Every structure is written in structure tokens, then in C-alpha cells.
Amino acid sequence: MRVSNLFFATQREVPADAEIPSHKLMLRAGLIRKMSSGIYAYMPMGFKVYKNVERVIREEMDRAGAQELIMPALLPAEAYQASGRWEKFGPEMFRMSDRGGRPFCLGPTHEEPFTEAVRDTFRSYKNLPVTLYQIQHKYRDEKRPRFGVIRSREFVMKDAYSFDVDEAGLDKSYKIMYDAYRRIFDRLGLDYTVVDADSGAMGGSGSQEFMVKSPIGEDAICFCDACGYAANEEKASCKEGEADTSVELPIEKIKTPDAKTIEELVAFLNTTPDKFVKTILYNIDGKIVAAMVRGDRDINETKLGNIYDATEMDLASFEDVERITGAKVGFAGPVGLKEKIEVVMDSEVALLKNFIVGACETDYHFKNVNVGRDFTPDVVKDIKNVKSGDLCPKCGKPLGMARGVEVGHIFKLGTKYSDSLGCVYLDKEGKEHSMVMGCYGIGVSRTIAAIIEQYNDEDGIKWPAIAAPYKVIVIPTKTNDEEVMGLAEKLYNAYIDAGYETLIDDRNERPGVKFKDADLLGIPLRVTVGRRAAEGIVELKYRMDGAVEEADFDAALAAAGKIK
């Protein structure tokens, strides 16, 4: 491709609304164009990268035996109504109706149509297992789109679905996808971690996320260097301490004026946060629930929500808190609640003795409170967030925390969708069973951003060769010099003949302009034809490590095979 014909424009100035390196660089390099908040167009240069990433995914999915098809993005409501997700997705789903008033949505994820397709096509155990996939646009009306294509409302996702006769079959299909995912992200050059994850709105029995470690990541991940345990914060657990065996002291009401936060109480009572148990009221799908964790802990809303299979969950309103506790906000506790509500207590609290809680009376707390004697929780479960330094649930060594961008997520779904949509097969005895499903997603758009996050410098993007829009750029420094142009053209044609996607920057621009653009675009190999063109010598520069060398024609051609 001749740069003089290329539909692109690089920008010197950073658009005002970009925050993170990948977003800034994608805009500056002209890879994408924003059409609306969280909605982007891919320009030719960006689309090349997109297709490269897509190609790697497709190759590995095909190699793993998955079959590609494509579902509509625009889907009728029925399937989602049958699975219950028409309601469950809530406002995240883009909804519309046709001229006759029939409800439709833009697919946020496609378990339902895939399940229906398999249901209507296969009826026998002999047909299974089967794994299908598509690479498709997905639509989610995100509360707050952010970070360019990392959290957008329209995005490209590879989603695959496996159908097996039983759990053992699912385990096999899942492992095949797991291995394929590792190959995909390895080939793309990403530094990633696989973590245990919450299966969230998808439901199911187990899942893992592929996380690219990055400070801009939206997920917190927890890991153990000693044994390799790694989990999303939503899911991570830790080893709990020993039970306190102190003697239970009599409960006592203490006046704590104006002390309603843990910090204020710690200062007021001259003690430490772990002597408290805080009680927080949540509104979970309209039902008020009290959640209790130790004072130095945070509640993990995912874990709490899972107990109630929550769709919508929020802190209870001030009015609800005041009515139920009979006190101003800040003095909630499990003892003396004015209304009977469910109390969920973190399992760690069960180990404590003689702790402090709000007294359900403004300006008062109870001290020496004990579980069983003073109150009885309805549920005792792990509902806390793990922190750095907590002990690994597997090996007991200290855990660390990091941030990550979720580029892939694999789930064991089980029969959730096959049950609700009637996706069954007949076994050897002619008996009906629900198929056992798995689903497997890769965010194509955000994978592109994740690559840039890992490979960039102050001059621009540094594409790994496999993702690069073009592998080589030939830059003649003088377009009016026949010797220079002759050699440049000859090299350009030789690269193309050898099968490398190549650019020749034949614009009548100063060399500096061309170098800046080549750096910003991140082309892995830059071949400058200039000063020593008459001798047949060119300069090679590798974008990834900045190495520079001189080479003759053959060496320059051979260099394209070495870029990574």
C-alpha cells in the first residue's frame, strides 16, 4: 500500500476525552473514530489490526474443532423471555420494537439463540459434543462507557458455546477451549493471568477469566505467588484466622455521640477497626437485608448478591435505614432492629468475641456483643473482600492484589439455558436429558486495546508483528531522487512478493514527518532508504526494541522474517 493513497490521518494533538494510553494512541493513530459515547468506527488501519486479532482467534477456534456461524445482532424478545434474561439484563440491554410493537433487543450475549439452534437441530447423544462460535457485535447499554474500546456499548466479541451429554463431557470441552485461549493470548503476545471468577449473570458452576495485568484494569485480581492461586476479587477468598476463645462479657450500651464511621469510632473509643463489626443495609431486589463484616473489611457485593440471586442491588435508602434501625444512619446493628429483616453475617465474624456494633439508637453502640447470645444471623457466609496480605486459601501464604483487563472469560454453564429453553437430547435408552453447556468469550475490541496498553512508548504503538496492520514500512527520504526511489520501490515490491504486508511512504514529506507517523502507527520494521541508497545500503529500525542496523538488499528482505 502506498501511504499517499492510504485513508488515514494521524493527529498531533491528543483528543480531549481520552484518558489512557491505548485510547489516546488509537485516536491519534487514526485507528478508530468515535461516533457516540462508547460507539466506535474502525478506520482502515484499525480494521487491519482488528482482522489480525480476529484471524488468530478464528484459527485457534477452528483448530480446537469449534464451528463458526453467525447469529443476528437484532433478536426477538422471546428467547430472552424464556430464559428469564429479558428481565435480568435490566437497563443494560438495548431494546426496541418493530412497527407492529413487537419487542426486540440488540444481543448483549447469545446463549439463547445458540441454545435454540442446537435444540432444533440435534436430538441425539450421537450428535454431541458440538461447539459453535461466532465473532459478532454485541450491545450493552453500559452505565458509563469508558476507556475507548475497553468498555464500550457496541463491541466485538468472539463467543463460543459447547453442548455435551454430561458434566464429564463439559469438562473436556471446557479444557479444549481453555487451551485454545492460552494459545490465542500467547500468540498475541499478551502478558496475562488466568483467574477464578464469579460466573455472575451467566450462572453456572465455574468460570475463569483471562486477565491482562494493567494499572488501568477495571477488575481487581488477587493472586498467590507461592502456589499460583489467582482469582478475581469478586470471587477471591482467604484463610480466616483462629476463633477467639475469650470469655463472653456482658453486653453493654455505650454512648458514642457523633461517631458513626469506623474511623470516628476507633478514635473515640481508642481501639482498632477489627474490634468492630459493621452492619450495612442493602436493598436487594426490593428486600432489605443487613450485611455484617468486621470493621476493617469491605463487603463484597458480588458474594452478597449471589446469596439472593440478585438482579438489582443497592445500599438501602436513608429512609429505609432510619425506619428499620430506629436510628440515624451510622448506628445500625443486629441487636434491636425495629423490623424483622434477614441478617447475613460474614463467616469471619463467627470467630469473634465481644465486639462492638451499632445499637440501633442514635449516638449509641453496644460493646461485648456475641453471636448466638445477643443475636442469631440468618445466613453465615463469606461476604467480604480479600485484601493484600490476607492468607491464601490454598497454601496459607500472603496474597497480593493487582489490576487487570478482562480479555477472555470461560464458563461452565451446566443446564441453566438448556433447561429453560428445552435443549434436550435422547440417550441410548431413549431417555431425555438437558444438554450440558459451556460458554466462552473473548473481547476482540478490548484485546486490541490491551495489546496497545502493553506495547507502547512516548512515540506511539509498538505492534507485535502478528497484530500489526502492516509488517514493514519502506521510507524513501527523498521522493525526487531517482536512486532513492528506485531502491525503495524495488524493496517494496520484494517485500510484497515475499508475502509481507508493506507500506511505502511515497509522500513528498520531510523524513521527520514520515518517521513520526511510522512510530505512531507502530509498524514493526522500518526500512529507510536515503543517504547510502547509491551503495544499495538501507537502514533497518525495529519498532519493538528500537534497534538500528544497516543492511543491503538481501539482508533487508530477510529482516522482515525475523520480526516478532
Add this chain to the structure above:
RNA sequence: CGAGGUGUAGCGCAGUUGGUAGCGUACGUGCUUUGGGAGCAUGGGGUCGCAGGUUCGAAUCCUGUCACCUCGACCA
């Protein structure tokens, strides 16, 4: 959902007490330049987010509305 901010040329921005819009960059043309975003000259490009209102006159003041961005979403 709550709060704040911003909408003026492709991009980044200025525009004072209201008087009909400007700078940088990018773009066109000419000359000079040609190994890290050149110099000089010259030119084109804007219904000032949208709709009302006040006024002789509104980018500017008022009201409404839309879009975009950021932070927050209560740890009692």
C-alpha cells in the same frame, strides 16, 4: 442514578463591560527546504450543540433541552 464540568473550524484552544468570531495545528496554492512532526507568503474552511426568550443588536445575559467528559454511588 447523583454531583460537577464542557460544547466555538478536522484536532487543541481563546473570545474582556453584549456590537455579527479569532489563535495554534491540520488543509489548498507558490517558492525555498528534505534523516525526527520545516520556513516564508497566500488562501479556503464556522447556521459559536439545539430551541425559545431579553435586547436596536447575543458566542456572550435568561430559560429549557440535547450531547459529551469527569468524579461519586453512601462500607453506617
